Amino acid sequence: MPYWLMKSEPDELSIHDLKRLAKARWDGVRNYQARNFVRSMQPGDQFFFYHSSCPQPGVAGIGQIEGEPYPDPTALDPQSPYHDAKASAEKNxxxxxxxxxxxxxxxxxxxxxxxxxxxxxxxxxxxxxxxLSVMPVTDEQWNIILGLAKR
Incomplete structure (x- = not known):
């Protein structure tokens, strides 16, 4: 099973928010390489949830990919910080x-x-x-980080 690391600013979505919600949409990825990683993930893949752009950046926990990728609705929302003026409902x-x-x-x-x-x-x-906000993690890297986090 492939592993991943995915970054989120905790004031937008934190590991504690995800725990409270149980399930959430991961959106706002605006780098083509990271987007391709998002598309290549499989349901059941696990990822390190990384808190970024905060006083203590680091790995905060583990999440799991659910379902299939779908068009990011934030790209079409002019009020979203992730709005893409070139995106349309037909071509997102x-x-x-x-x-x-x-x-x-x-x-x-x-x-x-x-x-x-x-x-x-x-x-x-x-x-x-x-x-990159989304990146692959090898089995060996996964095990090292998991060992460090569980000390």
Whole structure:
């Protein structure tokens, strides 16, 4: 089963929000490579829920992909910060996914700890210049991060 890491600003959607909601729409991805990852996910795939653009960025828990990708409605909403003026109902290049809650970690695993961990040097998250909001995680990387988070 492929694994993923997906970033969200916690004031928009946090792991605790997802726990409360049980299921939510993951939308607003506006990078073509990240969008392609969103489209390639399969129902049941798990992802690290990463809190970004906040005082303590890091892995906060685990979520799961539900269902199939569908056109991202935020691209068509002029009031949304993710509005895309070039998108239309007939031609919407952006995709959203439904995700569900699996687990919240006791504490956020900080980015610094991820960067310092042996075996995570190739993780896209720690690569210089990488700003992807959705990225694949290998089985080995998954196990290392999971081990660090559960200490």
């Amino acid at each position: 290049p952006w995709s959203a996914r439904d995700v569900s809650f699996v687990e919240a970690f006791r504490e956020v695993l900080p980015l610094g700890a991820i960067k310092a961990a042996a075996g995570l040097e190739e993780l896209a998250l720690v690569q210089r210049g990488s700003r």
